Amino acid sequence: MTSETHETFGRVGIWSTALHGSRVDDAGRGAITEAVAELEDLGYGTLWIGGSPSADDAAAVVAATRTVTVATGILSIWDHPAQDVAARIAAIDTSAPGRFVLGLGVSHGPMVPQYAKPYSAMVAYLDGLDAAVPPVESGRRVLAALGPKMLKLATDRALGAHPYLVTTEHTAEAREALGSDALLAPELSVVLDTDIERARTTARNMLAMYLQLPNYTDNLLRLGFAEEDFEGGGSVRLLDSLFALGDAEHVKARTQQYLDAGADHVALQVLTADEGGAGLPRAQWRELAEAFGDEL
Numbered sequence: 001m002t003s004e005t006h007e008t009f010g011r012v013g014i015w016s017t018a019l020h021g022s023r024v025d026d027a028g029r030g031a032i033t034e035a036v037a038e039l040e041d042l043g044y045g046t047l048w049i050g051g052s053p054s055a056d057d058a059a060a061v062v063a064a065t066r067t068v069t070v071a072t073g074i075l076s077i078w079d080h081p082a083q084d085v086a087a088r089i090a091a092i093d094t095s096a097p098g099r100f101v102l103g104l105g106v107s108h109g110p111m112v113p114q115y116a117k118p119y120s121a122m123v124a125y126l127d128g129l130d131a132a133v134p135p136v137e138s139g140r141r142v143l144a145a146l147g148p149k150m151l152k153l154a155t156d157r158a159l160g161a162h163p164y165l166v167t168t169e170h171t172a173e174a175r176e177a178l179g180s181d182a183l184l185a186p187e188l189s190v191v192l193d194t195d196i197e198r199a200r201t202t203a204r205n206m207l208a209m210y211l212q213l214p215n216y217t218d219n220l221l222r223l224g225f226a227e228e229d230f231e232g233g234g235s236v237r238l239l240d241s242l243f244a245l246g247d248a249e250h251v252k253a254r255t256q257q258y259l260d261a262g263a264d265h266v267a268l269q270v271l272t273a274d275e276g277g278a279g280l281p282r283a284q285w286r287e288l289a290e291a292f293g294d295e296l
Contacts, residue, residue: 010045074105082128105144175262204233248291
């Protein structure tokens with residue numbers, strides 16, 4: 001990854017499904033505006049809008065910030081035509097050129113009625129972005145890649161990859177597949193709770209849905225986990241491999257493990273016992289920023 005790209009993304013970002021302005025009322029949008037402004041001031045390198053956002057969701061976060069990079073993590077190719085997305089990005093660029101990065105993914109068969117030939121569908125979508133006027137160039141897009149074919153596509157047709165729910169072992173394999181120049185920005189879910197059993201319960205509450213999606217379970221099986229690791233919301237071995245559970249210093253250490261494995265940037269998703277990943281955990285974001293300090 002070039003030094004310019006490293007500066008654009010920073011080492012650590014925040015990933016949150018709660019940054020969807022289109023999913024809340026006016027009060028909720030005001031809370032998002034305040035939260036993203038604080039995240040920028042805290043020094044996080046990139047704000048990832050999680051959970052199938054739209055380009056409009058990203059535009060609102062861009063408008064509420066000054067210089068921080070804003071990315072979708074991820075926009076589903078089935079829900080938003082390429083030409084429409086390209087036009088929206090062009091509009092964002094008129095006031096904030098280059099600050100928005102388009103994270104793209106194929107979602108999951110159980111969630112998308114028209115799901116078919118996901119790799120071919122992604123290739124066609126990228127073709128559409130290339131053909132748009134103006135185009136969305138490869139350096140402005142990242143792919144939610146897990147397996148070898150999609151990782152190669154992320155190298156050939158995008159800035160790099162944004163894998164979700166992956167281990168440090170996957171990160172090392174992805175770095176080898178991507179080569180040294182492509183961006184690798186995995187998501188890492190975090191529970192700031194020193195009561196380890198309670199932290200595991202919070203993690204399992206979030207993980208249960210994902211263990212019903214073959215894209216994730218197939219990837220975990222490729223990494224050496226077994227079907228029994230998926231029972232009961234996830235084995236301890238699985239939880240310890242996928243999450244950072246504990247205090248802020250432990251989260252910092254786990255983040256470093258991903259960076260050491262080949263990640264350029266780690267997108268932290270903070271989960272809380274009361275809201276899972278759905279709220280705006282501003283106190284926890286502040287705690288993490290203090291722990292990372294200048295290393296953000």
